[in-house]
Amino acid sequence: MDEPGSRRGSVQGRGQVKGRNAEETREAILNAAEEVFAEHGFDGARIDAIAERSGYNKSLIFQYYGDKLGLYSEVLIRSDKELNALQARVLMPMLEDSTIARDAYKLKRLLETTVRVIFDYMLEHPLLVRMVNWEMAEGWQSYAKIISQFQQEDTKQLDETFRTAREAGLLRPGFDTLVQLTLILQLCVSHISYIPLYKMLFPDDDFSSASALTRARENIVNFVVGGMMVNPPETKP
Numbered sequence: 232m233d234e235p236g237s238r239r240g241s242v243q244g245r246g247q248v249k250g251r252n253a254e255e256t257r258e259a260i261l262n263a264a265e266e267v268f269a270e271h272g273f274d275g276a277r278i279d280a281i282a283e284r285s286g287y288n289k290s291l292i293f294q295y296y297g298d299k300l301g302l303y304s305e306v307l308i309r310s311d312k313e314l315n316a317l318q319a320r321v322l323m324p325m326l327e328d329s330t331i332a333r334d335a336y337k338l339k340r341l342l343e344t345t346v347r348v349i350f351d352y353m354l355e356h357p358l359l360v361r362m363v364n365w366e367m368a369e370g371w372q373s374y375a376k377i378i379s380q381f382q383q384e385d386t387k388q389l390d391e392t393f394r395t396a397r398e399a400g401l402l403r404p405g406f407d408t409l410v411q412l413t414l415i416l417q418l419c420v421s422h423i424s425y426i427p428l429y430k431m432l433f434p435d436d437d438f439s440s441a442s443a444l445t446r447a448r449e450n451i452v453n454f455v456v457g458g459m460m461v462n463p464p465e466t467k468p
Contacts, residue, residue, distance in 0.1 A: 264302050325344065349416055415455055
């Protein structure tokens with residue numbers, strides 16, 4: 232499920248990046264910072280450790296990002312931009328179909344695709360999953376300080392689609408669009424985070440295999456679609 236350029240592994244060879252251009256330098260620092268923040272959370276992370284892992288000194292890191300919070304925000308903003316761009320690329324062609332909000336099969340496909348995109352992205356970015364878990368554990372205190380820096384996702388078209396679908400009797404009333412999307416994210420993050428626990432509870436099962444992950448993703452898909460839609464169709468005739 233890897234994508235080109237996904238950041239699954241650890242930073243390597245950062246001591247050899249001295250001759251790279253500024254953009255590559257920033258990328259090396261962000262990759263190292265993401266690892267350290269994922270391992271220790273915001274409070275526990277140290278700029279010294281990030282500098283050592285990236286191969287660059289602290290003064291350069293401060294020059295680029297100002298302070299630890301500035302660096303932390305850039306790490307999260309990078310992931311946020313990637314996920315938003317991925318969702319836009321996959322979902323926008325579906326949303327541009329003017330009939331989707333009144334067609335149960337098309338709406339179901341939109342919801343299913345949304346869940347799969349989010350699940351696959353989080354699965355391919357385990358460091359981000361750990362950072363999200365740190366934030367939740369610490370009451371989102373660090374995130375609260377930088378939330379204004381994030382680009383507010385343009386959900387106007389999705390809001391309109393969901394509103395029309397509710398009026399057409401296809402979606403259950405109640406939740407705001409952004410709340411529903413956030414709940415999907417929480418379900419995906421929770422399952423991925425609990426895999427080590429599942430392995431302890433059920434040692435004979437391989438919860439990290441490709442087939443097990445696909446089953447888990449589809450279970451979440453069915454759970455979300457069943458919760459959001461009124462009588463979701465089983466199959467397209």
